[in-house]
Amino acid sequence: MAPTVDHSILLISILLLIGVLTAKFSTRLGVPSLVFFIIVGMVVGHYIYFHNALLTQGFGILALIVTLFDGGVKTNWKDVKRVSVPSVLLATLGVLITTVLIGIIAKYILGVTWLEGFLFGAIVSSTDAAAVFSVLGIQNIRQKLNSTLEAESGSNDPMAIFLTVSIIELIQHPNSPVLSLILSFFWQMGIGLLLGLLLGKVSVWIINYINLDSSGLYSVLTLSLAVLTYGISTSIEASGLLAVYIMAVVVGNADLTYRHAVIRFNEGFAWMMKILMFMLLGLLVFPKQLVDIIWEGILLSLLLMFIARPLGVFFSMMFAKYSVKEKLFISWAGLKGAVPIVLATYPIIAGLENSTLIFNVVFFVVLISALFQGATVAPLAKFLNLSQGEKETVPHSLELISIGRTNNEMIELKLIKHSDISGMTLEQLQLPEYILVTAVIRDDKLLTPRGNTQIFGGDTLYILVAKKKREKVKAFFQRNTGCSTNGADSLTN
Known part of the structure; x- marks a missing residue:
């Protein structure tokens, strides 16, 4: 018997409650909550058949918009400005180096073509903002490292998406001109950056000068402007996610009406989207298929964590004023998460021959990265003397209420x-x-x-x-x- 609407609503409510409880549990263990969300999705998938990659991709992109916006508005521009150059190098050159290295390795381990190997490398090359923000949010590492990792994870998704889409294009159309792809890269990044700055300024003006009846509407307005930024950017083939992150940084560092209400609303909504997104991604995976690629997945995970990612970091930050310890920590804290899994749905939708194999291995790599690296970020920071003790929490807060139509x-x-x-x-x-x-x-x-x-x-x-x-x-x-x-x-x- 097909599930009714009421049954579906009941299931979603139960999943959200489980997600909240597992998030609390994961914080105590120091493991990214996405691991538990994915596991819950896999367990539910044992009883419910779900294999709609297109729906998962669409919901995943929407969740990434909300997550990037949440991370962007909390980013202090003064801190990020000091690390902007190394962060950009990590988000571009670092991603490219990681793609090439892990692509070569994947070609031989998975037995796929060169382009399919590089496709795999592009998919797993970027760090995930949701995973990095959630782990760094409970750590108190040096501000320079914290800002570098947050800026990198918030800005390297466009590079990974560009490489993924471009390689799929080359697989489907081998005669595609490479020059047009290079020009497309500069267009996507350049216009995405400009639109993010412009729409960020426009959004601040709208939020501060519009007079809404309730403070709650300002939160909805702000999030709507973030989604609109993505839509406008992608409509002219610019990088929507980059535009959203830049727009969020501009909004977050501006003098904003009902700032606390906006940030708190989006934080809660981002959590809900992350819970549902990771559970939905878990539904796409069949545990029996993971067993078939367990050794390949473990080997690729280890090579990515210990060779490809570190080399990408050290080469891209060769001239940056970071110590060896700091570069090692940045290498290890580059967690994988929702972005690689969402990108892994692109080959499935494109109908590539080895798309299922790529998806399953990517899923396995993400799970190993989040579980192993996520749980050891804090101990590594202490071991390298990069931790600053317990993180200070704000001991006071004042809940802002709606003042209606008053000014x-x-x-x-x-x-x-x-x-x-x-x-x-x-x-x-x-x-x-x-x-x-x-x-x-x-x-x-x-x-x-x-x-x-x-x-x-x-x-x-x-x-x-x-x-x-x-x-x-x-x-x-x-x-x-x-x-x-x-x-x-x-x-x-």
Whole structure:
């Protein structure tokens, strides 16, 4: 009997609950949650037959958009800017070197053609943003390494996709001009980058100047703009995923209305998409088929982890100012995840001869990488003295509520250490009526602000303010001109 809509809804709800519980379990073990999500999908696949590669690919791309956007808005541009060159080299030259090396190895181990070997190499060459973000999110490694890995994983997908699509094109049409593929690469990357920057700026303007009835709508609006960025980019054959990541970085580093609400909503939605995506990918795999390629999969996994990826990292970062220990860690922390499995559906949809073999081996490699490398990232960081101890967590939070149609919003400000107003009381500031300091956070403690409350550099203030005065308020509280006179006059103009 075919499952009804109600039965399907019940199944999805159960899978989501299992996903949440396994995510908590994986955090304690230090293993990427995607491993457990995939295993759950494989178990469910034992009872439900599912083999729709096209649907899986479509849902996977949508999930990648959400995941990349979630990672991008949390990326600090000041940190990434310092490592932009090595990150770009890893995302391009590193991916290419890994593709060639593992492609040569795969040709002999799997017994496929040269192009099919390079196709396999292209599919497994990129690191996965979802896996890297989830592992690094609970680690406290040096900021330079953290930023490098996040920037690489967020920007190397376009290169892997370009190589995968191009090699499939060469397999199907051997006489395709290579020059046109090279020109296509520069078009996809260049236009994708420009569109990401442009649409990021446009998105910030729309989010900040539109007046919606509820703060919840801002989260939907922001995510819709991310999906729109992908759609516009791909419609002119530019790299949609690169455009989305760049757009997300621009949005995340801008002064954004309802910033906390937007980030928290997208974080939760990204988790839901990751859970469903990995489980859906697990449904495509038949465990019996994995048994047939277990030794090939183990050998390719080991060669990828210990030879191809490290050589790709060391060659692409040859002139970068990173120590050998740091390069070793970057090599090991390049986790595989959803991107290779989603890319492995491309040969299936294209109807290539060895597409099923490639998919199964890719799946096996991803599972080994996530399980083995993911569980050992933290111990390796400690062994190489790259860990900075326990990661600090924010001890305070303030849930922002919808203020309806009013033109007010809550903003969070942290006073600089040498602020002009450090040591002054709120009464002495003579703030206009449209400014209300609602909370002061000092040394992890919440202070209820009163007229005689002093504020000091390093304090975090939560301020209810009119939207049109937001910039002036921020400039006033964060100024450092060496003059502590009554600067509140600038707020009344």
